[in-house]
Amino acid sequence: MNILISSTSGEPIYAQIVAQIRQLILQGELVSGTPLPSIRQLAKELQISVITTKRAYEELEREGLINSIVGKGSFVSGADQEFIKEQRLRMLELKLKEIIDESRMLGLNYAELTDMLKLLYEEEQE
Structure with a gap:
């Protein structure tokens, strides 16, 4: 999963992450059951705060796009x-x-x- 963050964009970093993951899911590039990087791993890769990554994952979960399972990670949901x-x-x-x-x-x-x-x-x- 290749996420690009723009520091010059007026859009918050968490929203950029949400938009890009959402697009990958809706385009079928990330299918149901696909594991996402851990919150810490993604934060490290993007060189951003764990809090920012957590906020993005929480938003994706609210939208029904991903499911997070304590101790196992976050996965693309099986939502229709x-x-x-x-x-x-x-x-x-x-x-x-x-x-x-x-x-x-x-x-x-x-x-x-x-x-x-x-x-x-x-x-x-x-």
């Missing part, structure tokens, strides 16, 4: 991929609602917001 996708869609909807609220406060209309979204979406595909 559709269930996981549905959870992610709910989170996306919340973020989009925040974006809509912010755009309204800025006085953007629907067309301006969709133009901005389209531009950013197409820019990311290049």
